[in-house]
Amino acid sequence: MKAQAYNVDFELHTLGWKAFQDLCATIFSEILENRFEYFHPSHDGGRDGAFYGIDPKGKKPLPSTVQCKFSSNLAGTLSIANLEEELGKAKILAERGLAVQYFLMTNLSLTGTREEEIRTHFLNSTKIEFFFLFGYERLTGLIKESPRLRALVPRVYGLGDLSQIIDQRAYEQAKVLLEAMRNDLSKFVITNAYKESVKAVQQKSFVLLLGQPAAGKSTIASCLALAAMDRWKSTILKLKDPEDFIRHWNPNETNQFFWFDDAFGATQFQRDVAFSWNKVFPALLAAIKKGTKILFTSRDYIFRQALKDLKLGVFPLISDSQVIIEVEKYTTSEKKQIVYNHMKLGDQECKFKTEIKPFLGAISESNTFLPEIARRLGTGIFTRNLTMSKDSITHFLIKPMDFLIETINNLDYPSQASLGLIFMAHGKLSCPIETHPNIEKNLQTFGIKISEARDKLLSLKDTLATLVQNGDGKHWSFKHPTIRDALAKIYADNPEMVRLFILGAPIETIMSEVRCHGIEFAGSSIELPESLFVEIIPRFSEASQYLTRTFLTNRCSRDFVIQFLEYFPNTIDELFPLNEDYCSTTQGKMLVYCGLNNLLSAKHRKLLVSEIIRIGEECFYVEFLEDEEFCAILSNEELAFIRTTLIERLPENYSKYEELCDSYDSRYDPEDHFYPLRKNLDLVIEKYDDKVLNSFAENLASKISEKIEEFEFQKKAERDSDNYDRFEDRNLVAERDMFDDVDS
Secondary structure (H helix, E strand, C coil): CCHHHHHCCECHHHCCHHHHHHHHHHHHHHHCCCCCECCCCCCCCCCCEEEEEECCCCCCEEEEEEEEECCCCCCCECCHHHHHHHHHHHHHHHHCCCCCEEEEEECCECCHHHHHHHHHHHHHHCCCCEEEEECHHHHHHHHHHCHHHHHHCHHHHHCECHHHCCCHHHHHHHHHHHHCCHHHHCCCCCCHHHHHHHHHHHHHCEEEEEECCCCCHHHHHHHHHHHHHHHCCCEEEEECCHHHHHHHCCCCCCCEEEEECCCCCCCCCCHHHHHHHHHHHHHHHHHHHCCCEEEEEEEHHHHHHHCCCCCCCCCCHHHHCEEEECHHHCCHHHHHHHHHHHHHHCCCCHHHHHHHHHHHHHHHHCCCCCHHHHHHHCCHHHCCCCCCCHHHHHHHHHCHHHHHHHHHHCCCHHHHHHHHHHHHCCCCEECCCCCCHHHHHHHHHHCCCHHHHHHHHHHHECCCEEEEEECCEEEEEECCHHHHHHHHHHHHCCHHHHHHHHHHCCHHHHHHHEEECCCCCCCCCEEECHHHHHHHHHHHHHCCHHHHHHHHHHHCCHHHHHHHHHHCCCCCHHHCCCCCCHHHCHHHHHHHHHHHCCCCCHHHHHHHHHHHHHHHHHHCCCHHHHCHHHHHCCCHHHHHHHHHHHHHHCCCCCHHHHHHHHHCCCCCCHHHHHHHHHHHHHHHHHHCCCHHHHHHHHHHHHHHHHHHHHHHHHHHHHHCCCCCCCCCCCCCCCCCCCCCCCCC
C-alpha cells in the first residue's frame, strides 16, 4: 500500500452511520474480495456484517464478523474506552463460534500505538483468533488507491480534496464539473438506477437516463462522468447538441466521454434536435466503436415524443441502453438515505431538524417522494412557510410546485427579477452579467440595475441559482429545471408579465416557451396574444430555420402562420429540395402543416410530387406511404402519378443495401440495422399491387435476409468473448433508526 495515500483527507464524519456501513461493505466486497452474509434488520445478532474468511494456515474457511464504529466527531480518535459495547458483543460472538476472525472498521483516527493496544485487548479478552482494525487513515488510503471503489461510492468525490484523488489533467476538468454540484454530490445515494447506468456505460459505452423532472438524472450523470474521468482517464465534455458533437469528437482520441443533458429538449421536445441526431447517429456509432462513451439524459415525456422522429434502426442503442429512473421503484432504504443526506448536510438549523425528525420516515415512504423534494426539505429557503404538522408536510410532498411558486413569490422583487434574467437567457446567463443590448433590455424590462442582479444572484447561489463553468466560460443557471417551470407558471398567470416577457426575451427563448391560443403543447404554459403577432414575427429573422419550422408546426395557429408567410414570402420555397428522410424532417413537417391548412400553391404541390419521385428513384425511400398526414396532403391523382412514375423509372441498383452492409457493426442487432430498408420494401409490397415493384422488393428482401443470417453468425461468434465488470448491491442492514443522528 502506498504511504502517500494516507495523506488524503476525506470527510467521512459527514456520511452518517448507515452510509458509513455501506462504504465498509463495499470496501470488503470490492477491495478485499469477501462476500457478506445478510441478516434481517431486527435480528442481526449484534453483527453489522459477516463472511467466511480464509484460514491463514490454509485449513478451512473461518467464520468472520465485521463491526462498524461511526462517529460524527471530526477530530475523534479511537480508544478502548469507545469500544466497551463492541467488546461485549465480540465476546459473545466468539464464544458462539461466529467471530474466529473479527474486523473492526471506524472513521475515527487511529495511531499505531493505539491500534496495537486495542488489538491486544480484544485478543486477550475474547476467544477471537485473528483481529483486524481499519481506522480512518487506512480507509482513506483504500479509497485513494481504488478508482473502482470510487465509482461504486461516487459521493466520496465530494468528500475529499479532488486534487489528491486524481491526476492534474483530470483535476482541472473535475473542478469545472464539480463547481455547480459539489454539495449535491456529497449527498448522493447509490440506487439501482445508478448501478444500471454504470453497467450500461461499461458494457455498451452508451446510456440514456430517462425520468420525470426532479428524479435525479443530472446527479447520476455527474457521478458517471466523474467515475469515467477517474477510472478510465476519460476527457469529459458536456455538450448541448449534435453539432457540438461533430465539432468536438476526435477520432484519434479513444477515451472521450460526451454528456448531453436534456438531449431532446430541456422542458419541451425540440423536433429539430431529434432530426439533427438522426444525421449524427452514424458518427456516434463510429465514435463508440473507437472507445468513446456517451451519455444522454431526457425527461420521460419528452423522450416519448422524440421516439416518433428518431431513427432507432440506425442507432439501436437508444433502445438497448435506456436506464429509466422510476422514482416509485426506489426502495425504502434508498429513499430514507436520500432524505437523511439532504437533511443532515443541508443548511437547516438543528432546531428544524429535531422538529421534523418524527416525520422523516413517513416522508421517505411517501408515494410522491422525489429526490428534489428531499433537497428542498434540507434547504431553509424552501421551508419558510412549512409548519410541523401532518397536513402541511403532506401538502409540501404532493404539491411541490405550489410550494416552489410560493417561495419565489415571497422573494423580494430584485431577487425575482434576477431569476427572470436567467429565464430570459434560456437558462444560461453570462457571469459576470454582460452589458450588451439584450441584457440592458432585459434589465429595463424588470426595472433593476445590473449591480442589484449580480448581488441577488450571489445570494441565491446553491438554492435557486447555480454558477456553472464549461468551455464557454461561467454562466448562471437554475439550481433545478423545476425552478424554470415555476417561473413559467408565474408568468403565464400574469398577463402584464407575458407582454414584458415576449417583448424582452430573446427569440429562441420565446420559441421554446410560448404557444398560440387553442394549441396544446406539453410543458408550455405561456400563451401568445394575437395582439403581439405583428411585433414578434419580424424577430424570427434572428432564429434558425430549424427552430422556426419547429415552432410554426407545433405551437402556432393558422392565423399566425398566414401572417408569418406574408412577412416571409420565401419560407415555403426554402423547404426545397427535400432530404432523403423528408417525412421526419422539419421540412417535411412544415409541408404537411401547410398542405393540411391549404397554404401550398399549385407550384409548390408540383415541386413536392417531383421531389418524392426523385428520392424514391435514388434511395428507394417511400415511407410517406405510411404517413397518413403526408398522404392526406396529396390528391388521388398525385398519388397515382407517383406510383406510375416509380414503376417506370425504378433503377435496378442496390446502393442503399450495399451501404448498409458496409456500415454494419457486429455489436448491434442486424435486424435493427437493416430495419429502415426492410420497412420500405414492406411498404411497397403492401401499398402497391404491381408485379415489377413487388419483384424488385422481394428480391432485395431476400438478399437482406441472407446478409442478416451472415451477420448473426458473426455476432454469435463474438458474443462469448465479451467480459464486463459487475456491480452488485452489497448494502449492510441494521436495526438502528436511519434518522437517529440526523440532528446531531
